[in-house]
Amino acid sequence: MGNRLSKIYTRTGDDGSTGLADGNRIAKNAQRVEAMGTADELNSHIGMLIELLEGENDIAELLLRIQHHLFDLGGEFAIPGSRVIDDGHISWLEETLDRYNADLPALKNFILPGGTPAAAQCHLARAVCRRAERVVVALSHEDSINPDSRHYLNRLSDLLFVVARVLARRNGGEEVLWEQHRSGIRK
Incomplete structure (x- = not known):
């Protein structure tokens, strides 16, 4: 950080605007600010997920790396025209996704969020990631925008789905499967 924050409040946003990292000010409800905020929200959900992991060091390390990526992604949105996320980030996600998915059984049913607290939190992060992608x-x-940022979020949501499946199944746990007859839908 070039300048350290010695005072947290500045009052400059009281008019409904916020400053971008390039010095420009935009409305707090601008789509760019929404993208920054949703990336931050996703990062926070992943931080909560890390805190729920016990003995899952491989996944905790994976998620910590993703947190750094998401911080960089937010920086991209804060500096219009900047590019931090690239093909390498996407390739890494795809390789990681393939590695974790390799031992999972093929899907025959829809999966409901749950199984363990960590798996449920991972599904919540996945849902926020999908919203970030839409934003x-x-x-x-x-x-x-950098198109790789959008691609990154798309792959990340897939990885979070797979990680949720892994977390639900570890230590003898089970995934929660959607059962059509329980929803009141008739064939």
């Missing part, structure tokens, strides 16, 4: 798509319709 970034909306932002791309009004402003130029």
Whole structure:
């Protein structure tokens, strides 16, 4: 950090605007700010997930690396035109996804969020990641963005789904499967 924050409040946002990292000010409800905030929210959910992991060091390390990526992603949104996320990030996600998915059984049913507290939290992070992707798509319709950022979020949501499946099944646990007859739907 070039400048350390010695005072947390500045009052500059009291008018409903916020400052971007490039010095420009925009409305707090702008799509770019929504993208920054949703990336931060996702990062916070992943932080909560890490705190729920006990003895899952491989997944905790994986998620910590993703937290750093998400912080970089938020930085991309805070500096219009910047590019931090690239093909290497996406390739890493795909390789990691393939590695964790390799031992899982093929899906024959939809999966409901749950199984363990960590798996449920991972599903929550996945849902927020999908929302982040939708926000970034909306932002791309009004402003130029790094397309790799959108691709990253798409792969990350897939990885979070797979990690949730892994967490639900570890230590003798089970995934929660959707059962059509329990939803009141008739064939």
